[in-house]
Amino acid sequence: xxxxxxxxxxxxxxxxxxxxxxxxxxxxxxxxxxxxxxxxxxxxxxxxxxxxxxxxxxxxxxxxxxxxxxxxxxxxxxxxxxxxxxxxxxxxxxxxxxxxxxxxxxxxxxxxxxxxxxxxxxxxxxxxxxxxxxxxxxxxxxxxxxxxxxxxxxxxxxxxxxxxxxxxxxxxxxxxxxxxxxxxxxxxxxxxxxxxxxxxxxxxxxxxxxxxxxxx
Amino acid sequence: xxxxxxxxxxxxxxxxxxxxxxxxxxxxxxxxxxxxxxxxxxxxxxxxxxxxxxxxxxxxxxxxxxxxxxxxxxxxxxxxxxxxxxxxxxxxxxxxxxxxxxxxxxxxxxxxxxxxxxxxxxxxxxxxxxxxxxxxxxxxxxxxxxxxxxxxxxxxxxxxxxxxxxxxxxxxxxxxxxxxxxxxxxxxxxxxxxxxxxxxxxxxxxxxxxxxxxxxxxxxxxxxxxxxxxxxxxxxxxxxxxxxxxxxxxxxx
Numbered sequence: 001x002x003x004x005x006x007x008x009x010x011x012x013x014x015x016x017x018x019x020x021x022x023x024x025x026x027x028x029x030x031x032x033x034x035x036x037x038x039x040x041x042x043x044x045x046x047x048x049x050x051x052x053x054x055x056x057x058x059x060x061x062x063x064x065x066x067x068x069x070x071x072x073x074x075x076x077x078x079x080x081x082x083x084x085x086x087x088x089x090x091x092x093x094x095x096x097x098x099x100x101x102x103x104x105x106x107x108x109x110x111x112x113x114x115x116x117x118x119x120x121x122x123x124x125x126x127x128x129x130x131x132x133x134x135x136x137x138x139x140x141x142x143x144x145x146x147x148x149x150x151x152x153x154x155x156x157x158x159x160x161x162x163x164x165x166x167x168x169x170x171x172x173x174x175x176x177x178x179x180x181x182x183x184x185x186x187x188x189x190x191x192x193x194x195x196x197x198x199x200x201x202x203x204x205x206x207x208x209x210x211x212x213x214x215x216x
Numbered sequence: 217x218x219x220x221x222x223x224x225x226x227x228x229x230x231x232x233x234x235x236x237x238x239x240x241x242x243x244x245x246x247x248x249x250x251x252x253x254x255x256x257x258x259x260x261x262x263x264x265x266x267x268x269x270x271x272x273x274x275x276x277x278x279x280x281x282x283x284x285x286x287x288x289x290x291x292x293x294x295x296x297x298x299x300x301x302x303x304x305x306x307x308x309x310x311x312x313x314x315x316x317x318x319x320x321x322x323x324x325x326x327x328x329x330x331x332x333x334x335x336x337x338x339x340x341x342x343x344x345x346x347x348x349x350x351x352x353x354x355x356x357x358x359x360x361x362x363x364x365x366x367x368x369x370x371x372x373x374x375x376x377x378x379x380x381x382x383x384x385x386x387x388x389x390x391x392x393x394x395x396x397x398x399x400x401x402x403x404x405x406x407x408x409x410x411x412x413x414x415x416x417x418x419x420x421x422x423x424x425x426x427x428x429x430x431x432x433x434x435x436x437x438x439x440x441x442x443x444x445x446x447x448x449x450x451x452x453x454x455x456x457x458x459x460x461x462x463x464x465x466x467x468x469x
Contacts, residue, residue: 010280016287023291056276083275084328105279105315108286108308162400162407164449164459195411195457196355196396208359
């Protein structure tokens with residue numbers, strides 16, 4: 001029998017948690033709380049095998065509850081439940097002593113299995129938001145830079161610095177249309193399609209360092 | 217003699233009254249300009265407070281309530297026959313999609329990541345969502361902004377909102393394939409460029425009338441309120457670039 005305690009101040013959510021857990025004949029709810037201090041009390045009493053804790057609980061925040069419980073040697077395994085889905089919150093919770101981290105939107109499918117595996121002694125972090133990696137740098141970048149004419153290099157640097165085409169035209173004494181043409185040509189030569197790619201190349205080549213001069 | 221004196225007195229009186237009246241009018245006009253500026257700042261503040269409140273209601277209250285229902289449904293799913301179970305599972309999927317959507321709306325209203333983690337993570341989150349939701353290619357480059365280094369909250373929020381609005385315009389109107397967002401902190405200045413490769417628009421026309429490009433004027437106003445500038449460059453058929461700068465108000469990068 002897995003003894004479970006719940007701590008969350010949101011009434012409807014807690015009712016849902018209760019209903020879900022009660023469907024399982026090998027699980028029983030032994031305690032409930034709706035604020036951080038009560039949560040810490042329950043953790044101290046070691047009455048539960050698995051403790052489901054809302055990180056955003058009022059009174060005493062979830063992370064502090066976790067730390068205090070761990071310091072005092074609580075034997076309950078804590079599943080942290082939260083609305084936040086980002087790496088910073090996850091590592092904070094796991095470092096403070098949580099056995100698992102679960103985002104509330106997927107609690108309905110994952111909660112029971114997480115409770116079971118935590119009871120067995122496993123640590124879980126639920127899948128996190130996927131961050132797109134930056135595009136890889138193109139090879140032979142410095143070589144390509146040398147294929148640019150002086151004008152094209154000047155335009156390259158000024159575009160990367162964030163100047164408008166009008167400003168660039170003013171600084172170099174050429175028309176906006178010329179600026180656009182130079183930019184198109186230099187992008188083709190460097191193999192870049194977007195402004196972000198252009199700026200990245202400039203960064204890699206050190207063209208945006210403060211010591212670099214637009215006229216050089 | 218008396219009539220001359222009387223005439224002079226009368227003239228003096230009239231001049232005196234006129235002076236009084238006009239100086240009063242000038243004072244009123246000066247107050248108005250300052251008051252308008254204060255009103256603009258007030259409108260923005262109220263708007264942000266409201267957004268924050270709505271976001272909280274959506275994100276914390278409504279979506280948690282639905283999650284409670286989802287949990288209860290999951291419990292029910294176990295107890296019903298196999299044929300009904302499939303239906304219940306489908307209902308749960310739909311409800312979950314509702315929660316995801318609510319949270320997405322809430323984040324647009326009040327970017328919690330901006331407060332918790334700062335400008336660049338918040339922008340990355342914004343762009344990831346645009347990519348996932350609208351299929352656009354997104355790319356964020358930040359220069360001179362250290363991880364963990366924070367700028368004054370009003371500056372971060374203003375830059376975020378202007379970029380958010382620019383990006384929303386691209387999604388709504390531009391029919392673009394990709395969006396580049398460059399943010400740079402250089403000295404006392406925070407600059408950003410939002411560029412897309414979409415169909416572009418006539419900038420002069422957009423800034424000169426009411427209608428869908430009220431957003432552009434409002435962005436420029438918001439930048440100006442903090443002492444910054446906003447410039448849009450666009451050619452019909454040739455993409456758009458919104459450039460803006462704000463004084464960073466903070467320390468060195």
